[in-house]
Amino acid sequence: MALAKRIIPCLDCDNGRVVKGVKFLDIRDAGDPVEISRRYSDAGADEITFLDITASHEGRATTVHTVEAIAGQVFIPLTVGGGIRTLDDIRTMLNAGADKVSINTAAVFNPDFVREAAQRFGSQCIVVAIDAKKVSAEGEAPRWEIFTHGGRKPTGIDAIEWAKRMVRYGAGEILLTSMDRDGTKSGFDLALNRAISDAVSVPIIASGGVGNLQHLVDGVLEGHADAVLAASIFHFGEYTIGEAKQYMAQRGITMRL
Amino acid sequence: MNKVAIIDYGMGNLHSVAKALEHVGSNARISVTSDAQTILQADRVIFPGVGAIRDCMAEIRRLGIDDIVAEVIRSKPLLAICVGMQALMERSEENDGVDCLGLVKGQVKRFANARDPETGDPLLLDENAAPLKVPHMGWNIVQQTEAHPLWAGIADNTRFYFVHSYYVSLAAGEKAAGMTHYGVDITAALSKGNIFAVQFHPEKSQHGGLQLLRNFLAWNGES
Numbered sequence: 001m002a003l004a005k006r007i008i009p010c011l012d013c014d015n016g017r018v019v020k021g022v023k024f025l026d027i028r029d030a031g032d033p034v035e036i037s038r039r040y041s042d043a044g045a046d047e048i049t050f051l052d053i054t055a056s057h058e059g060r061a062t063t064v065h066t067v068e069a070i071a072g073q074v075f076i077p078l079t080v081g082g083g084i085r086t087l088d089d090i091r092t093m094l095n096a097g098a099d100k101v102s103i104n105t106a107a108v109f110n111p112d113f114v115r116e117a118a119q120r121f122g123s124q125c126i127v128v129a130i131d132a133k134k135v136s137a138e139g140e141a142p143r144w145e146i147f148t149h150g151g152r153k154p155t156g157i158d159a160i161e162w163a164k165r166m167v168r169y170g171a172g173e174i175l176l177t178s179m180d181r182d183g184t185k186s187g188f189d190l191a192l193n194r195a196i197s198d199a200v201s202v203p204i205i206a207s208g209g210v211g212n213l214q215h216l217v218d219g220v221l222e223g224h225a226d227a228v229l230a231a232s233i234f235h236f237g238e239y240t241i242g243e244a245k246q247y248m249a250q251r252g253i254t255m256r257l
Numbered sequence: 258m259n260k261v262a263i264i265d266y267g268m269g270n271l272h273s274v275a276k277a278l279e280h281v282g283s284n285a286r287i288s289v290t291s292d293a294q295t296i297l298q299a300d301r302v303i304f305p306g307v308g309a310i311r312d313c314m315a316e317i318r319r320l321g322i323d324d325i326v327a328e329v330i331r332s333k334p335l336l337a338i339c340v341g342m343q344a345l346m347e348r349s350e351e352n353d354g355v356d357c358l359g360l361v362k363g364q365v366k367r368f369a370n371a372r373d374p375e376t377g378d379p380l381l382l383d384e385n386a387a388p389l390k391v392p393h394m395g396w397n398i399v400q401q402t403e404a405h406p407l408w409a410g411i412a413d414n415t416r417f418y419f420v421h422s423y424y425v426s427l428a429a430g431e432k433a434a435g436m437t438h439y440g441v442d443i444t445a446a447l448s449k450g451n452i453f454a455v456q457f458h459p460e461k462s463q464h465g466g467l468q469l470l471r472n473f474l475a476w477n478g479e480s
Contacts, residue, residue, distance in 0.1 A: 097276060
């Protein structure tokens, strides 16, 4: 009897299409976020994260329609991130059917935005996304900093202090991505994840670096993650959500099976 | 035609509840509304809620939803969800203490079962004294503690999706329909006459949640 750890597939979308598409079984349209979301939900995903990387203003309207369509067919929690900069952006996404929004860069440039958002909409729907990168040298005590612009721009802000501050301001959950590991398939930055998870009271979603199912297990058992987010291992059909859940459950992790 | 009113008092995402009801109820006509007439003329009513209880209660009172809910439960089924369930209770500890509707006897408490020895801050610990995260967010087991038409077709100990930092603790004499454990025992569902209330989100709980909503659309109240 315990709360289950969550598996969250992440869809990166540009102008309403899943970037790079997915390659698992017999899907009709490999770029359709609605169909892909439904398939993941049927396969046992505990939540869906939809990351909008659309740059154009017109594209944003497409995103809203996509979120509406997903919410009309998928009855598990849906988080929408990317380009959330104003209270109106949040309201638009919640009205479209998102359960949570993920705030990243806007929080770094204006931390009070997180406070206002949590006060207005409640902490339960405010996820703060943190992109962190190790800045300490080999042999030094480990230290991580917040980076923006896809990990290119350092901010000088300590990642652990930042996480604590965001929680104080009302973040209900932290989506933590290691920019060192993102795309490497070498596993989560477990030390980073554990340091932040142990420092704050709210759930942590580990992200960045998943290449196999043992990485998911390590994220929970060693990284103290409450949820694990992955994209490519699921998109490219290397593993199904069901296989991931079974694997984790066999190693003693409480899962919703 | 099955008329369902979802009470809208400006707090949070009602789209999800409406979409889930549309999905399971092909003959349901769903209105999202704060209009007293529409609510009182519906066959059944949903009382949702998210966010902070003080703001919720302020809007509930400002829009006269308190009187409408009291009226509804005299004559038709009401499903309260999350903060909607908490609002039915007598009082919540949230926001330094807020009086609620008092339609069900009991309190809404902050998740805590210990205190930090240094700071005195409330803590929530598991059976191994390891800290648990608050909010209680994710899929947890609901043990059905009474037979009820809203549990029809739902296996005992099914997992539902929760997201909350405060929980309902019923007074003696009130009836829990489902219990969940997260550091402490929490009332996951309660029933009282025409009221069925759930702390979890059926509209986000996939098969089990959709079945509960389907059951609600067929329930005529008073178990």
